[in-house]
Amino acid sequence: MDIVVGVLLILGLMPMPFEVIMAAADDGGGVFCDNLKLVSATLPNKTSSSPHHYATAAAGQAPDVVYVLALCRGDLNDTACGESVAYTFARLINESCVANYTAGAYYGDCTGVYSFQNFLDPSDATEDEELFERWNINNITGDAENVLFVAGLIQQLLSETVETAAGAAGRFATGVVDTGRTFPLVYSLAQCTPDMSAGDCLACLRRLTSMINSTTAVRMGAQIHVTRCYFRYEAYVFYDSKPMLHLTGAPAPAIPKRHKSKLWVIPIVVIPVVAFFCFIVYCGWWRRHRKGIMGLQARRTDNLQGEEELVWDLEGKSPEFSVFEFDHVLEATSNFSEENKLGEGGFGAVYKGQFSDGTEIAVKRLASHSGQGFIEFKNEVQLIAKLQHRNLVRLLGCCSHGEEKILVYEFLPNKSLDLFIFDENKRALLDWYKRLEIIEGIAHGLLYLHKHSRLSVIHRDLKPSNILLDSEMNPKISDFGLARIFSSNNTEGNTTRRVVGTYGYMAPEYASVGLFSIKSDVFSFGVLFLEIISGKKNSGSHHSGDFINLLGFAWSLWGEVRWLELIDESLVSKYPPAENEIMRCINIALLCVQENAADRPTMSDVVAMLSSKTMVLAEPKHPGYFNVRVANEEQSVLTEPCSVNDMTISAISAR
Structure with missing residues (x-):
């Protein structure tokens, strides 16, 4: 069974009546996981025996209560549903069970979600819930007319499938479209949890299908989820039942039959065509001649x-x-x-x-x-x-x-992050935990850009002045003028133009040879991480032996096990964080700024590391620029083409 582990961030959660299984509490960090094991053991039978193969439940007492949801694909039989639910939660428990977590697994047959927060009321689903997306790497082929025709039929198929699913009692529908051309049959599926109203289900599914825009419509398949609804389409059968909807595209134009020769038509047709062609050639020459005269003004217009x-x-x-x-x-x-x-x-x-x-x-x-x-x-x-x-x-x-x-x-009233962390008075307003919240928020924003947005986006200019703060000091990444967009299976590139950005935040491979990838943003994030917890600029003078920038200073302190000396004095003097917590943060930051891009984690890895206090962290290798002076200003250099492979990893994210 093909497994895809997705990120779920569940917001606005409110309680509702449901069955609660009380588990005996014991000491230690395993109570939450014990409750998850207890409640998940009841789900296969509950889900398979329910009318629409859907079940929710909860177990335990605060603060270790766990909430679960299981939904089988609408065409599964009872036995297959029960087996799929059992398998799904066994994998979730074995691979991701940590207290105070929200995690979801999406399989071909089953959706399983658990959380430490109550997300079981369908009316509390929010529009800003993050999406899990998976796109077929192949595109519709053929001439432009054929591509547009097939893409339009796919969008029509999805529209009718989601409307049918929303109106069905089980909130489930399937479909198929025959384009009438050489393109294969396209199959669709849409499903909501059956406790959603028809209107809420339709709104949820329409939000997801709106992702199929002019850019993504050329994909040969896609699967997009939130907690309570999802859709999928592929150019092959991926479910067991017969399609509920059948659409047919217009047939290909028929080849006309041959008729009796009429040679007298040739001169009547050819002479005007030749004259028109000559006229077009003359107009083209005149237009090029005029452009040569107008030059820059025409191009600019x-x-x-x-x-x-x-x-x-x-x-x-x-x-x-x-x-x-x-x-x-x-x-x-x-x-x-x-x-x-x-x-x-x-x-x-x-x-x-x-x-x-x-x-x-x-x-x-x-x-x-x-x-x-x-x-x-x-x-x-x-x-x-x-x-x-x-x-x-x-x-x-x-x-x-x-x-x-x-x-x-x-408008964000607190302006940019640099005005706080680099100001002697204002940075005292940010305690250790608020700074960690800001770091985690930036990490989630980057993870969305790299992996969960409609197209992969590399920001290329991440720095404190491009992180804005709202009224509650929540971070928001801004300034996408230098960002680059990639398809989901291509997250690297190089520039033959000048490299433009801020030295000190620029990854070494980008500054030196123009190569950028998602790992370039990870490097910038690592620099930003160190600046937030230290209150020092990477570009300033931070002498520690032979090191004259923040990266070198942090690297030196790491080697000498003097972690506390890196932390902002305003944090240490009031409520100093635990030393092991400081060590983990510096460790994660140094992993992000390693000189070799291949050694750096992805933002999926970073979010997982920030969310877990028990995950074993790798030992960092030396950072880029750790022994050079960094100028904090925009500069550019010419580059030569080159490339490097990259790898992305899905992760389960804590809340």
């Missing part, structure tokens, strides 16, 4: 028009994304007054603003003289339709007006 078409095309695709009038932005920012200026980056200034309805905004006004600024604008606008996560800054919309390129974000 084309670029601007292309960007405006991109912006206006995006409006309406997301209900949370708008194209704003330039006059409204001017009014909101008091004509970009200096009093409203929040800061300035490499590609333009950021201003605070307020619309007439009271909505506070942050406005990035890209510098009109920066050619890279226009590329950044297009990059961020393209990403907005794909990125939605609580640890990413929300882009409300944009504005394109002549030379003006403007991005409008949600």
